Amino acid sequence: MSDDETLPRLGEIGLTNFAPYLMNRIMGRYNAGFRDEMAALGLTTPKARVLASLAVVDGPVIRDLAVYTVTEQSTLSRALDQLATEGLVRREADPQDSRATRIFITDAGRAAFDSLWPHMVEAERNLFRGIPDKDRRAFVATLQQMLANIRKHEF
Amino acid sequence: MSDDETLPRLGEIGLTNFAPYLMNRIMGRYNAGFRDEMAALGLTTPKARVLASLAVVDGPVIRDLAVYTVTEQSTLSRALDQLATEGLVRREADPQDSRATRIFITDAGRAAFDSLWPHMVEAERNLFRGIPDKDRRAFVATLQQMLANIRKHEF
DNA sequence: CAATGATATTTGCAAATGCATGTAAATCTG
DNA sequence: CAGATTTACATGCATTTGCAAATATCATTG
Numbered sequence: 244m245s246d247d248e249t250l251p252r253l254g255e256i257g258l259t260n261f262a263p264y265l266m267n268r269i270m271g272r273y274n275a276g277f278r279d280e281m282a283a284l285g286l287t288t289p290k291a292r293v294l295a296s297l298a299v300v301d302g303p304v305i306r307d308l309a310v311y312t313v314t315e316q317s318t319l320s321r322a323l324d325q326l327a328t329e330g331l332v333r334r335e336a337d338p339q340d341s342r343a344t345r346i347f348i349t350d351a352g353r354a355a356f357d358s359l360w361p362h363m364v365e366a367e368r369n370l371f372r373g374i375p376d377k378d379r380r381a382f383v384a385t386l387q388q389m390l391a392n393i394r395k396h397e398f
Numbered sequence: 399m400s401d402d403e404t405l406p407r408l409g410e411i412g413l414t415n416f417a418p419y420l421m422n423r424i425m426g427r428y429n430a431g432f433r434d435e436m437a438a439l440g441l442t443t444p445k446a447r448v449l450a451s452l453a454v455v456d457g458p459v460i461r462d463l464a465v466y467t468v469t470e471q472s473t474l475s476r477a478l479d480q481l482a483t484e485g486l487v488r489r490e491a492d493p494q495d496s497r498a499t500r501i502f503i504t505d506a507g508r509a510a511f512d513s514l515w516p517h518m519v520e521a522e523r524n525l526f527r528g529i530p531d532k533d534r535r536a537f538v539a540t541l542q543q544m545l546a547n548i549r550k551h552e553f
Numbered sequence: 554c555a556a557t558g559a560t561a562t563t564t565g566c567a568a569a570t571g572c573a574t575g576t577a578a579a580t581c582t583g
Numbered sequence: 584c585a586g587a588t589t590t591a592c593a594t595g596c597a598t599t600t601g602c603a604a605a606t607a608t609c610a611t612t613g
Contacts (some may be wrong), residue, residue, distance in 0.1 A: 250519050251513075253453045258466065262534075263522055264450070265427055265541040269423050271468035287569075295419070298408045306591065311413065313426035315571055316405050320593055322569095340589040342578045356408075364405050367418055372547045374540060382540045385533055386420040392527045393427050442599080461561065470601055475563055497561040533601045 279360040282356050285329065289314045289322040294331065294356040295363075297348035302335075303342045306374060310398070331355055408437050428525060432517040433475045440484065444477040449486065449511040450518075452503035457490075459498045465553070486510055 258264045274288060281291050292312035295304070303311065309319045323346060326332040331352035339397035348356070371379050429443060434445050447467035449460070455466065464474045470524045478501060481487040486507030493500035503511070526534050 248518055253450060253515060253518075256477055257423075258451065258454050259542060259545070260538060262538055262541060263425065263518070263537070265545055266421055266425050267429070267447075268468045269541065269544050269548065270418065270425055270487055272550075273418055275463065276548075289569090290420075295408060299413050306444070313423045316592075317572080317594075318570060324593090337591095340591080341577070343590070358549070360501075360610080361405055362406060363418070363421070369414070370417070370544050370547060374543055378536065381533065382546055383415060383417055383420070385537045386417060386424065387414060388529055389424050389525050390414070390420055392525060393424065395427075446600095456588070471562070472564080472602080473600060476599080479563095492561095493559080499562070541575075 248298060269370070271381070273366055276366045277359065280359055280362045282358060286355070286359070287322065289318055289329075290361060293326060293351055294345070294348060294359070297332065297346065297352065298356050298360075302345045302347050304340075304345055307332055307398075308346055324329075326352065330346055352361075403413065424525070426522055430520045431524075432514065435514060435517045439449055439514060441510070441514070442477070444473055444480055445486075446511075446514060447475055448474070448481060448501070449503060449507055449514070452501065452507065453511050453515075457500045457502050459492060459500055461498075462553075487517065 253261065270330065278288075281287065286294070295306065296308060296311040300307075300311065305323070305353060306316070309316050312319060314322070315361060323332060323334065327334055329351075330349055333347045333349055335347060336347050337345050374382075409415065433443075436442065439446075441449070444467060446495050447469060448463065451463060451466040455462075457467065457497055460474060460478070461471065463469075464471050469476060469477070478487060478489065481491055484506075488502045488504055490502060492500050529537075
């Protein structure tokens with residue numbers, strides 16, 4: 244990891260060989276892909292991410308939810324305000340730690356997510372269109388390794 | 399591609415097996431990783447992306463730049479206002495089409511990007527830490543295929 | 554070539570975002 | 584166990600965002 248070596252310039256690599264660029268661009272379009280469906284449900288990206296996360300881990304404290312949803316704490320706090328007002332999630336004081344709040348999804352929240360999920364799956368399938376299953380599995384494995392490389396939390 | 403089949407539920411797949419989730423989370427942290435360095439240069443994400451793109455293709459029309467930078471037209475328009483005011487880019491009317499504006503990077507803009515680039519490379523290397531070169535190449539190839547699958551533009 | 558429609562970019566405005574800070578509760582430390 | 588730190592969450596405020604509409608130019612068509 245010594246770095247006397249000269250860095251390649253971006254112009255030489257080319258944008259489309261620089262993985263982070265590709266990932267940003269792909270995710271930009273992926274996320275935009277069901278913005279209409281989200282809007283129809285009154286959801287923004289952070290709100291949708293909350294519902295998606297709660298579909299997997301219900302009842303996390305907010306700070307963990309911020310990690311799952313890749314959202315700023317303050318943004319998340321306000322997203323939760325809205326979701327709670329709309330009756331899609333429920334805040335519940337943690338009995339162990341009265342600073343903490345745990346978030347639970349409601350039936351209405353689950354229903355909202357259920358109507359969004361097929362679009363997410365469809366978009367994901369479209370992403371992998373024409374990519375052999377073997378490559379796809381290797382790709383996901385690499386993603387998991389990457390997440391392990393950079394995450395600052397134990398999950 | 400018939401779809402009578404029942405969709406797997408997200409809870410069953412698990413967040414960390416759903417590629418888009420992993421990609422969003424990884425890029426969230428990657429992008430946050432040099433937010434400080436950007437801030438020191440007075441750059442936001444869209445502004446940095448403009449400079450990065452111009453390091454590769456100088457003089458694009460704005461609508462193409464919006465594709466490269468994965469940025470809303472209106473957001474880009476204002477990012478360009480700032481960059482131009484700061485002297486990092488230059489707007490120049492397209493001689494063929496007087497509706498269009500072409501964007502060029504200035505020496506100062508190049509210098510700003512050059513001071514950011516090492517951090518981007520370092521963050522990228524960190525992402526791929528411990529991932530064999532072979533896997534890395536396969537990963538990038540898959541990304542390129544994915545981009546081809548979803549892009550709506552010819553580049 | 555006038556009229557209609559498409560394209561390129563900017564801008565108005567309401568909403569979302571994020572940083573810094575506030576408040577409250579838990580934890581640590583001497 | 585009092586005081587100092589840290590942690591959890593919410594909020595004030597300035598900035599950024601993005602949708603929709605405005606403006607200006609180009610392209611097409613009858």
